[in-house]
Amino acid sequence: MTQDPMAEIRASFFVECEELLERLQDALTAIEAGDHDPETINVVFRAVHSIKGGAGAFALLPLVAFAHRFETVLDALRSGQMQPSPEAIKRFFQAADLMQDHVRAARDGTAGPANADEVLQALEALAGPPAEKPLAEVAEFQPLALVLDLDADPGIADSAEPQTAWQVFFAPHAALYATGNEPLHLLRALSALGTVETRCAYPAAPDLIDLDPEAAWLAWQITLAGEVGVDDIREVFDFVEGVCALEIGPAGGTNACTPGGQTETTQPRPAALHLPAAEAAPARASGPPPQPTLAAKAAESATVRVDLERIDRLVNLVGELVINQAMLAQSVAEAGLAPSSAVANGLEAFMMLTRDLQDSVMMIRAQPVKPLFQRMARIVREASAAIGKEVRLHPEGEATEVDKTVIERLADPLTHMVRNAVDHGLETPEARQRAGKPREGLVTLRAMHRAGRVLIEVEDDGAGINRAKVREIAISRGLIAADAVLSNAEIDALLFLPGFSTATTVSALSGRGVGMDVVRQAIQSLGGRVTITSDPGLGSKFSISLPLTLAVLDGMVVQVAGQKLVVPLSSILETAALTQDDIRALGPQTHVISVRGAIVPLYDLGTELGFRQPRSSYDGSIVLFCVLDNGSSAALAVDAILEQRQVVIKGLQKAYGHIPGVAAATILGDGQIALILDPADLVRSATGHTRAIALALAG
Structure with missing residues (x-):
């Protein structure tokens, strides 16, 4: 078909x-x-x-x-x-x-x-009313004669003098052809405006054997007669603005085109057309090129539009290639071949090519968050107008690139968060004035790369979270016990419970208890997490942490209690082997580590994942120092570091939902399935137990 x-x-x-x-x-x-x-x-x-x-x-x-x-x-x-x-x-x-x-x-x-x-x-x-033209500018109606003499020479114009005449110089750039435009269509559209006389020139064209087929060699000199304004002529060339040389001026002479393609000027060219087609073309070819406009730069990038389905298939194939490369490396290692053998060297080159291919494919899928932020600007305008608040959106980091799939699936939760900032976070203009703030509220939408992930923040300069009210509502709805002792972070986390809302009335924006729980579920389905920080009177900040891509990542394969796990390499600052002098007891069940004068909490991966009880001693243990979303560090104790490799991400959200500390899974070179950990989420839900209760009591 x-x-x-x-x-x-x-x-x-x-x-x-x-x-x-x-x-x-x-x-x-x-x-x-x-x-x-x-x-x-x-x-x-x-x-x-x-x-x-x-x-x-x-x-x-x-x-x-x-x-x-x-x-x-x-x-x-x-x-x-x-x-x-x-x-x-x-x-x-x-x-x-x-x-x-x-x-x-x-x-x-x-x-x-x-x-x-x-x-x-x-x-x-x-x-206001449109400006009226003076009567002197209104031309009196003149009937035009229709000539049906088919034998007449088309190059001979009517003897009647036209009321208006223009000369147009049109020279396409190579970018005009690269974007699929056709000069013939433009010349035909120009001829529809009046009587035209067109001459083609190619003075700068080289010999046929040296001719570059992708370059632009032709130029046209057009004389247009008729009741035409300069805006009408420019409108014909609207879609090629910036990718051609275009000059329009009143007609002041006629040109004859010689058989060799040279243009012979029989009368002086008008001042508006100061680039003759014959003499100026070589100057443009040999002299420094003019600075391109934004439109020309966009056209000269020679972009190609490709269906996202094809890119997704390419990403899947690259993922399978990474898995096969890992299996091949495993087979070579098991065969006991020397590292300098031809097979080992060929495998090393294959691994480098695989990595370059994977990086290139990921760059194709990566897109800046600017279009998404522009959509949020509209949300802010509409939401503020609906509730009568004065709000301004300030975007930061619009050029931050994120996987296209992440951007598409982030639109809905980000919309909820921006509306929440406008509706709940910011005060009314009158309340802001009483608090000594500007009437106009500020919502900052920020994107950045941190610790190998994408961090998107929605921050307002409102009144902050009323934690007393949040606690009161949670108790009234039976979400927490009346005598529960909660930290500020735990009270803030109540906002993510299903059905929770601080709105007293139902409006077009809020009040039905649907919002932040949906946001958390949507973020978790992307392998991300969302956190809240708030200062009374100063505002609130919602932070979304997401993986850079949903396809392939660099990971470190570690062993814990006989299980193979993968820790994203972008989260690891350094690795070290502990000595007894590095370890300090903190409380009855917890250890910390002293590293270069800083205190870092120690977490036993085997204990936190339920594989075993805390060790009796961590002297000589291997730890991974990982950076968290808030910039702090944590030390994860493992049994051994096996290797560093690229792994293909296989999501677990649809089958198992959100698993604390686990981002996804992957297939290793030996066919074994390994979990990909999320260190920041793991630490957030960790117990911190690195000392057995019996040992703690004895000590």
């Missing part, structure tokens, strides 16, 4: 829309921050205009109508008729959100947003 080419073009259009909407949000954010540069405003206008042009090609009439009205208001902003006031910027953001809804509705074939007309009317009211 032949695939519809128009369906592919349509799909490409919607992908480009997402990119244009991202530029639109970036430019509006810059304007909100005080950047009123005309070029920044033009970026907003061009994004809307480009979406409108593409939507018109596919007859997406609701999107075209919305974009046209939005574009008209933006034109008033460009011309200075409208000022970027705070109210106007707020409405621009709302219109950008609605345009995103229109794009997705057109893509999915659903109904568009219902409140679009209300936002556009508010914008149009801020812009």
Whole structure:
């Protein structure tokens, strides 16, 4: 079955829309921050205009109508008729959100947003009535004669002098062809505006044997006659802006194209067209290239859109390759071959190639969190408007890259957390003023890499968690005993219990007891965890820790009580063998270690995982010093370190749910299944027992 080419073009259009909407949000954010540069405003206008042009090609009439009205208001902003006031910027953001809804509705074939007309009317009211053109500029209607003389020479123009004439110089860059654009279509669209005379020149083209087929050698000089404005001409070239040389000016002469491709100027070229096609092309080839625009840089990257399903299949194949490589290494080791043998050397080269391939595949799947953060900016705007609060979102670390699967599955829990920060975390503007704070609340959304994981934080500058109220609600609902003694961290953890809510009324944002427990379940299904820190009067911070990827990781294989376990290498700071002088008793059942003047808690992996009782002595034991999410360290005691290798991650969440201290499982080279540990989660739920009770009492 032949695939519809128009369906592919349509799909490409919607992908480009997402990119244009991202530029639109970036430019509006810059304007909100005080950047009123005309070029920044033009970026907003061009994004809307480009979406409108593409939507018109596919007859997406609701999107075209919305974009046209939005574009008209933006034109008033460009011309200075409208000022970027705070109210106007707020409405621009709302219109950008609605345009995103229109794009997705057109893509999915659903109904568009219902409140679009209300936002556009508010914008149009801020812009004021459109500027009227003076009567002198309105041309009197002139009937045009239709010539049907098919024998006439098409190169001879009508003897009647045109009312307006333009000269257009158009020279594509190589990036124009690389992005699938065709100059012929542009020239045909230009001919639809009036009578055209086109001449092609290729003065810089080398001999055929030296010609680079991927370079751009052709240029066109067009004379256009008709009732046409310069904006109409530029609109034809909207989709190739930045990937071509384009000059437009009033016609002032005629050019004749010689058979060799050289352009002979019979009259002086007008000042607006100061780059002759014949003489300027060699100068562009030999001189320093002009600085490319943002659009040109994006086009010159020569990106290729690939279905995510194909990438997922490639990731799975790489995972199987890693497993087979481990099995092959195991077989070579069991055969007792010398390390310098040809087989061992070939295996080493194979391992290096496997690692390079795995790293490359992971880079393909990695994407910055910026689009996700932009979605959260909309959540903040809508949530604050719904409850009458003034809130600003401050993103940090938008360029932090995360596995695409993680980003997609993180959207819902992050939405819950951002809404929770706006609704529960921040006070009303009046309460903030009474507390000596600005009326506008601040929600900071932060992303970073730490300890081989991705850390995403949602922080507000509100009143913090009212722990007395949380405890009171938990007791009233029978979640804890009235005489229970809880630490601040344990009280904060009550927010994650199913059905728990501090809201006194049910609203559009909260109050039904569904939220934070769903967040924790969603994060745990990704092999992550979520924690809370809060200071009364200063605000709260929710931290999400996630694995960098869900496919392959570097791990250290250790042995504990006869079991093989894997500890992520990114979590390990160093390894060491303990001596009796390093070990200190702390309490009846716990040891700590003194390392270079610092005290580090000691955890016995065998005891914490239920494999055995604490040892009688840890003198000579091997420990792994691991870094935790909060920057602190912990020492994990193991029996032996076996090897360091790449392992393929196999999730356990669907079959077994969340297992404290266990992130996933893997298949080792000998076919044995080993658990992949999460040191930070293990320490969080650990008992810390490294001394047997009987020994503690005796000592």
